[in-house]
Structure formats: structure tokens, C-alpha cells
Amino acid sequence: MKQLKSTLALATAAVVLSVTGFAHAGATLDGVKKKGFVQCGVSDGLPGFSVPDKDGKILGIDADICRAVAAAVFGDATKVKFSQLNAKERFTALQSGEVDVLSRNTTWTSSRDAGMGLVFAGVTYYDGVGFLVNNKLGVKSAKELDGATICIQAGTTTELNVSDYFRANNLKYTPITFDTSDESAKSLESGRCDVLTSDKSQLYAQRSKLANPNDYVVLPETISKEPLGPVVRKGDEDWFSIVKWTLFAMLNAEEAGITSKNVVAEAKSTKNPDVARLLGADGEYGKDLKLPKDWVVQIVSQVGNYGEVFEKNLGKSTPLAIDRGLNALWNNGGIQYAPPVR
Amino acid sequence: MQTKVGAPKQRLSLSDPRVRAWLFQIITVGLVVFMGWYLFNNTQTNLQHRGITSGFDFLERSAGFGIAQHLIDYTESDSYARVFVIGLLNTLLVSVIGIVLATILGFIIGVARLSSNWMINKLATVYVEIFRNIPPLLQILFWYFAVFLTMPGPRNSHNFADTFYMSSRGLNMPAAIGSEAFWPFVISVVLAIVAVLVMARWANKRFEATGVPFHKFWAGLGLLLVIPGACALIFGAPVHWEMPELKGFNFVGGWVLIPELLALTIALTVYTAAFISEIVRSGIKSVSHGQTEAARSLGLRPGPTLRKVIIPQALRVIIPPLTSQYLNLVKNSSLAAGIGYPEMVSLFAGTVLNQTGQAIEVIAITMSVYLAISISISLLMNWYNTRIALIER
Numbered sequence: 256m257k258q259l260k261s262t263l264a265l266a267t268a269a270v271v272l273s274v275t276g277f278a279h280a281g282a283t284l285d286g287v288k289k290k291g292f293v294q295c296g297v298s299d300g301l302p303g304f305s306v307p308d309k310d311g312k313i314l315g316i317d318a319d320i321c322r323a324v325a326a327a328v329f330g331d332a333t334k335v336k337f338s339q340l341n342a343k344e345r346f347t348a349l350q351s352g353e354v355d356v357l358s359r360n361t362t363w364t365s366s367r368d369a370g371m372g373l374v375f376a377g378v379t380y381y382d383g384v385g386f387l388v389n390n391k392l393g394v395k396s397a398k399e400l401d402g403a404t405i406c407i408q409a410g411t412t413t414e415l416n417v418s419d420y421f422r423a424n425n426l427k428y429t430p431i432t433f434d435t436s437d438e439s440a441k442s443l444e445s446g447r448c449d450v451l452t453s454d455k456s457q458l459y460a461q462r463s464k465l466a467n468p469n470d471y472v473v474l475p476e477t478i479s480k481e482p483l484g485p486v487v488r489k490g491d492e493d494w495f496s497i498v499k500w501t502l503f504a505m506l507n508a509e510e511a512g513i514t515s516k517n518v519v520a521e522a523k524s525t526k527n528p529d530v531a532r533l534l535g536a537d538g539e540y541g542k543d544l545k546l547p548k549d550w551v552v553q554i555v556s557q558v559g560n561y562g563e564v565f566e567k568n569l570g571k572s573t574p575l576a577i578d579r580g581l582n583a584l585w586n587n588g589g590i591q592y593a594p595p596v597r
Numbered sequence: 598m599q600t601k602v603g604a605p606k607q608r609l610s611l612s613d614p615r616v617r618a619w620l621f622q623i624i625t626v627g628l629v630v631f632m633g634w635y636l637f638n639n640t641q642t643n644l645q646h647r648g649i650t651s652g653f654d655f656l657e658r659s660a661g662f663g664i665a666q667h668l669i670d671y672t673e674s675d676s677y678a679r680v681f682v683i684g685l686l687n688t689l690l691v692s693v694i695g696i697v698l699a700t701i702l703g704f705i706i707g708v709a710r711l712s713s714n715w716m717i718n719k720l721a722t723v724y725v726e727i728f729r730n731i732p733p734l735l736q737i738l739f740w741y742f743a744v745f746l747t748m749p750g751p752r753n754s755h756n757f758a759d760t761f762y763m764s765s766r767g768l769n770m771p772a773a774i775g776s777e778a779f780w781p782f783v784i785s786v787v788l789a790i791v792a793v794l795v796m797a798r799w800a801n802k803r804f805e806a807t808g809v810p811f812h813k814f815w816a817g818l819g820l821l822l823v824i825p826g827a828c829a830l831i832f833g834a835p836v837h838w839e840m841p842e843l844k845g846f847n848f849v850g851g852w853v854l855i856p857e858l859l860a861l862t863i864a865l866t867v868y869t870a871a872f873i874s875e876i877v878r879s880g881i882k883s884v885s886h887g888q889t890e891a892a893r894s895l896g897l898r899p900g901p902t903l904r905k906v907i908i909p910q911a912l913r914v915i916i917p918p919l920t921s922q923y924l925n926l927v928k929n930s931s932l933a934a935g936i937g938y939p940e941m942v943s944l945f946a947g948t949v950l951n952q953t954g955q956a957i958e959v960i961a962i963t964m965s966v967y968l969a970i971s972i973s974i975s976l977l978m979n980w981y982n983t984r985i986a987l988i989e990r
Contacts, residue, residue, distance in 0.1 A: 372648045372649035392846070401845065418662050428663065434943075442746065446749075488647060
């Protein structure tokens with residue numbers, strides 16, 4: 256049961272925080288190497304980001320970030336174990352050390368970055384809050400939602416952003432908050448709420464799970480900035496760098512045109528000095544990160560570059576069919592930009 | 598010459614049982630204190646080391662999210678402390694309604710199970726066996742998703758005389774808005790209650806002195822109707838009714854019982870009543886049959902026999918386990934997190950914890966609240982139990 260799970264997570268957090276000794280820089284990497292896998296916190300089922308398939312394998316862009324970290328550390332993308340966490344459980348699970356990295360469509364905010372002992376390692380997906388409504392209501396814009404009942408997932412920034420938006424526009428609403436996104440979706444279908452609100456990517460994902468997806472429409476407004484990315488514990492700079500640069504490596508690989516198909520060949524024969532540094536053919540850039548020399552080759556060959564991972568999980572070939580939009584590379588009309596490896 | 602014998606020499610030795618007893622107790626207390634200090638200190642150090650904010654300052658900060666049901670005024674700019682009060686009130690609301698309804702229903706079913714009428718008896722048995730044996734969370738989910746959320750939307754709601762509307766948004770009803778005659782009316786009701794109490798005292802005294810019974814119930818009802826009624830005639834209606842009206846997405850105006858509250862209250866009532874009925878049954882069974890026979894041979898009819906002879910004696914057996922059921926009901930109300938009713942656990946230990954990230958403080962507060970509610974109920978019930986206990990003469 257969810258209840259029991261969150262209670263357990265909290266109890267563990269309290270116990271762990273009270274009895275464990277100091278964490279020190281490098282502790283997470285040592286711990287990960289010792290147990291032989293990366294423990295990764297993902298969502299409780301969000302298509303495109305992290306959702307179990309029929310064999311229980313977790314698919315999605317968030318899950319692939321964790322696989323990439325495992326590939327960088329162990330040279331084996333399968334050395335990762337997933338914990339499915341709901342929005343309320345996620346931070347305590349990370350704070351208490353139950354997971355090594357939280358890659359769970361989590362919004363980067365100042366209070367989470369500074370006050371909770373956590374630190375965001377980057378942005379995997381630039382998102383924003385939107386509204387999903389039933390066609391029957393005939394609503395064309397979020398400004399027409401005065402008096403609406405709105406289903407929200409508890410403990411998210413969405414809860415705050417919706418409240419801000421309605422206050423700013425002098426509209427009234429009634430929030431109904433649920434622990435899991437499935438419960439909110441069920442309540443939208445049953446008519447308990449007029450509107451389901453969440454990050455837009457999630458709305459598309461939720462809509463694809465409804466019985467009659469075509470009866471529902473996502474309103475055009477995006478009411479907030481929701482940069483989603485992986486989170487690690489504060490105070491362990493080594494591990495933070497590994498997660499951060501794993502994401503950067505995937506972006507850099509896409510920018511350099513390195514894909515899972517050509518990465519091995521490129522690593523051997525490239526003439527481009529940028530690519531040579533990235534793929535470890537030149538210099539010892541992996542060593543600075545306490546990673547093997549061929550870490551980027553392992554990431555890209557086993558998981559793919561950022562563009563490949565995006566297309567595989569969210570792109571045109573998937574039921575979500577999300578446009579790259581803001582998430583295109585900087586030289587391609589988007590804002591995804593990674594510092595160079597050198 | 599005589600040497601002192603008898604009192605052994607006082608010496609600090611481990612062979613002395615008193616010394617040992619003291620020593621062990623001091624060691625135990627010392628260990629407990631040390632463990633407490635160690636856990637507290639270690640938590641503090643770890644929190645500080647990981648850069649997790651601690652302390653209770655967050656209660657002053659503005660919450661910034663909406664809440665579906667609040668018994669006191671609330672806007673998004675109010676503080677987390679106010680959110681806490683709202684969660685607490687919502688928990689208390691469900692608990693109080695649940696306890697009252699479950700007690701009434703439980704007593705009825707419990708008595709029904711002892712009925713000599715075959716039909717009533719079996720129906721009560723079926724009730725108990727069904728509702729006692731299904732986990733409460735499932736019952737809550739059933740009432741919520743299978744009953745209340747399958748109701749039609751607000752535009753096609755079940756309409757009862759244009760006053761009550763039942764839809765998937767809950768039960769909409771007219772709201773009573775106090776008029777100028779409101780306070781005179783309240784005063785008249787208080788007066789009526791005082792009059793009834795005075796009348797009852799007088800009637801009891803006369804009954805004890807002369808043995809002449811007095812129709813206390815009917816006279817009391819008369820007083821309660823006549824005094825406020827007269828007041829309403831003089832000053833006008835104490836309240837006017839604000840009707841719910843369908844406007845835009847939903848009903849506007851009037852009061853609404855949200856489906857989360859309805860589902861939770863019904864599920865907890867029905868579940869707990871099954872246990873209470875068994876407690877009532879066992880309590881009544883514990884009164885020996887001789888009591889009934891004695892009452893009947895004195896000419897008491899079955900109704901008064903039950904009310905005046907059996908139940909007062911049965912209560913002594915009923916009250917202690919009944920207290921546990923009340924506590925269970927309060928604690929089970931935290932299962933509401935599953936259906937989004939904004940009570941303590943879902944609102945405070947859920948949303949607030951997540952928005953602030955201060956797990957230890959929030960969980961500590963929440964646990965203390967449940968502890969405080971439970972202990973209050975226990976104390977109240979213990980007091981009542983002593984009051985009705987058999988006074989031996």
C-alpha cells in the first residue's frame with residue numbers, strides 16, 4: 256500500500272538520519288561501487304519518463320539517465336536498480352540514502368536546491384504546467400476556468416503554481432489532491448474534477464493512459480517554468496559531478512553527432528579533437544571525474560545520446576509524440592546546452 | 598556481653614540485593630538517557646552536515662497551495678501553521694462524526710443481533726460478518742470510487758426538491774445564514790435548555806418524594822419547541838437559506854459535503870460499527886439472565902428492562918473496549934490520504950512535508966497530534982467509566 260510505503264520511507268529517513276555517521280565526499284561513489292549497482296529513484300509510473308513495461312523493466316528518459324550513470328561508473332548500463340516513488344516519498348528517500356540518485360521528473364527550485372540537503376545535477380527536460388480538460392466543457396483557455404475543481408498530485412510544485420496562477424488572474428478554484436498520478440487521472444475520468452493539472456509532458460502521458468484520450472484536450476497555456484532533472488544529496492561533490500557530467504556527455508554527444516551506432520568507430524578513428532577528448536581517445540578527462548577513460552563511449556553505446564533517448568521515449572515514434580521544442584539543442588532552436596569536456 | 602545480630606552490616610557490595618537493584622536501575626536510566634541524547638545529537642549533526650534546514654520556523658512561512666475543505670477561513674497566503682490547524686480540524690471533524698454515528702449504529706446492530714426476531718437477527722449477523730472482515734482502506738476506496746465518483750456530474754445531479762443535489766462533487770445543500778434574529782434565537786434555545794433541566798430536577802425530586810411519575814420527555818420536548826418558537830414568531834426567522842445554484846462548472850452558494858468526507862465518514866462508521874456491535878452484544882450477554890427474569894417478574898416491560906436494568910450494567914463491560922474502537926477510528930481516519938481528503942496525514946504529513954522537506958519536524962508534530970487526540974479520548978472514556986462503575990454499598 257502507498258500509505259505503508261510512504262510511512263516506511265519516512266521512518267527509514269528518521270532512523271537513518273539519527274543513527275548513521277557522517278557522509279563524506281566520495282561516499283556515494285564508494286557505496287555504489289561496493290554494492291555493485293546504482294539505486295535510482297523513479298516515478299510511480301509516468302509514460303515516457305519512467306514506467307514499467309509488461310516485464311517490469313522501467314522505460315523512459317528518467318530511467319535512461321540512471322542507466323547512463325551506471326554505464327559511466329561500471330561500463331554496464333544494466334547495473335541499476337529502480338525504486339518507484341510517489342511525489343511525497345521522493346525527497347525523504349534521497350535524503351535518507353535509500354536511493355543514490357533521484358531521476359523522477361522533479362522540478363528544480365531554489366528551496367529544494369538549498370534548504371533540503373539536495374542538489375540538482377542538471378535539466379533533462381524543460382517543462383511547464385498546463386491543464387487537461389474534457390472536451391465537453393467547451394473550454395478553450397485557462398482563463399475560462401473560474402470556479403473549476405482541479406485534480407493535482409500532492410506535494411508537487413504544481414500545487415503551488417496553480418494557486419499562484421489563479422490568484423494572479425483573480426479566479427477561484429477547488430483543489431483535490433491525490434498521492435499518485437493514477438488516482439488523479441481516475442478522478443478526472445469520473446468527473447470529480449473538471450481539470451487535471453500537471454507538467455505538460457505528464458498531461459500528454461496521462462492522456463495516453465485514459466480510456467478515451469480523444470475526449471480530452473490540453474489547453475494552450477503554460478503557466479510556469481518546470482525544469483526537470485536528476486537530484487543527488489548535497490555534500491558529495493564527486494557523485495554530483497558524475498551525474499551532472501553524465502547528462503552533459505549525452506548532450507555533447509548529440510551535438511557532435513555521436514550516436515549509439517557510430518560511437519565505437521568514432522572513438523577509434525576520429526580526427527575531430529573535440530570528439531577525441533569526449534570519447535577518451537585524447538586526455539584523461541574521465542579520471543578527473545573518478546570514472547574510466549571510456550565513460551562516454553559506454554554511455555552512448557549502451558544508452559544513446561540525449562537526442563536518441565528523447566526520441567525513443569518521448570518523440571514522434573511514441574504515443575506521446577512530444578516535440579523537442581525547448582529541449583532541442585541550443586544550435587537547433589532549443590535551450591539544451593552543455594559545457595564542453597576538456 | 599552481647600553482640601548485635603539481626604541487622605546485617607551496611608556495606609556497598611554486589612552481593613547485597615538492594616545495592617544490585619539500585620545499580621541496575623541507575624545503569625538502565627543512564628543508558629536510556631544516553632541513547633536519547635545520542636539519537637538527538639546525531640540527528641542534529643547529520644541534518645546540519647547535509648544542509649537540511651531544521652527547526653520550526655517553517656510554520657510561519659506562507660503555504661501557497663489551495664485546500665479543498667477548510668472549516669476556518671483560509672487563503673493561499675496563510676501560513677503553514679494555519680494549514681496545520683485546518684488538517685487537525687478536518688481530522689477531528691471526521692473523528693467526531695464517525696464516533697457518534699458508529700456508536701449509534703453499533704448499538705442498534707448489537708441489540709439487533711440479540712433480537713428474538715429471526716430476520717433482524719440474521720441481517721445483523723450478515724452485516725457484522727461482512728463489514729468487520731474487509732480492510733478499512735478497501736471500504737474507503739469502495740465508497741469513494743465505486744459509489745460517490747460514479748454519481749452523475751453537477752449538471753445532471755440527483756435533485757431532491759430543488760434543495761439537495763447529489764453529484765460526483767458531493768452533496769450540495771442550502772446554507773443557513775444568520776439574520777438579525779439569530780442571536781435572540783440562540784438565547785431562547787439556551788433558555789429552553791435551562792428550563793428543561795430545571796423541570797427534570799423538579800420532576801425527579803417529586804418522583805423520589807411521592808412516587809408520582811411525570812412525563813419528562815414530552816414536557817421537555819414541549820418546552821424546547823414552545824420557547825424558541827415564540828421567539829421566532831416575535832423576532833422573525835433566525836436564519837435565511839442560501840440555495841445552491843448551478844453556475845458554470847459547479848454549484849455556487851449553499852453548503853457542500855465533499856465526496857471525500859462522505860466516503861470516509863460512511864466507511865469508517867460502517868466498519869467501526871461492526872466492531873462496536875460485537876462489543877455491545879458481549880456486554881449485554883455478560884449481564885446474567887437472572888437480571889432480566891427479576892425485572893420481568895417485577896412487571897417491567899421488555900423496553901424498560903433493556904434500558905433501565907440491562908444496559909446500565911452492560912455499559913461497565915462495554916466502555917473499556919469501546920474506547921479502543923474510538924481510538925481505532927481516529928487513527929484509521931489517516932487512511933483518507935488514499936482518497937485525497939485533506940486531513941492531518943494527507944495535508945500536513947503529506948503536502949506540507951513535501952513542500953518544506955522538514956520530515957522530522959513534521960512527522961514529530963503529526964505523531965504528537967494523534968497521541969494527544971488518543972490520550973484525550975482515553976481520559977474522557979476512563980472518566981466516564983469510573984462514573985458509571987458499580988458503586989458498592
